[in-house]
Amino acid sequence: MHAVRRVIPLRDTIPSSRVPVVNYLLIAVNVAVFIYESSLGRQVEGFIFAHGLVPRDFDFSDLVTSMFLHGSWLHLLGNMLYLYIFGDNVEDRLGHGRYLVFYLLCGMAAGAAQATTNPHSGIPMVGASGAIAGVSGAYLLFFPTARVVTLVPIFFFLQVMEIPAVFFLLVFFVVNFLSGVATIGSRTGGVAFWAHVGGFIAGMVLGPTLRARRPAPAEWA
Secondary structure (H helix, E strand, O other): OOOOOOOEEEOOOOOOOOOOOHHHHHHHHHHHHHHHHHHOOOOOHHHHHHEEEEHHHOOOOOOHHHHHOOOOOHHHHHHHHHHHHHHHHHHHHOHHHHHHHHHHHHHHHHHHHHHHHHOOOOEEEOOOOOHHHHHHHHHHHHHHOEEEEEEEOOOOEEEEEEEEEEHHHHHHHHHHHHHHHHOOOOOOOOOOOHHHHHHHHHHHHHHHHOOOOOOOOOOOO
């Protein structure tokens, strides 16, 4: 989630009605995998190429494994912060099982979008940001009136402000879309903008589709 990097979200204003166990589990798995990566030393590059998503050597399983890999502690912590803030509410709306399916499908859609837009790239794509972009897309639909408590740099000072989630997330999407357009045809590494765009759109489609339906009230004769 690099596109809104000049501001730091701290929390949202929507409380969860249940413990987001799946969201916590996803965060724990991402952290555990990165700790394992860090233990590999010089072998980590081979591990990333084996399990990251390399478009020119596309493998379906890499759509899943790549979303649990990260390139640095900063990369990991930034992604987990966004997942922590937005994921609990989306899990609240979808339910635990549906949320897990939703998260994985969004991550896979994000990887597929990036691979499709740059199919000849030999650079591995890693990170949970595509899946988290999907979470953000669903959050935008589920909680249009929410606000995000955000740390905003203003000149030489930091100011805590409440920003409408609609504005915060739409800026994220537009910046990534325009940046993606600007990088079409590029084979250099960097931010996977199209993964963010693809994940966000997938979240907006899959969120309402998988949303838990409340049973209709019974009619008594």
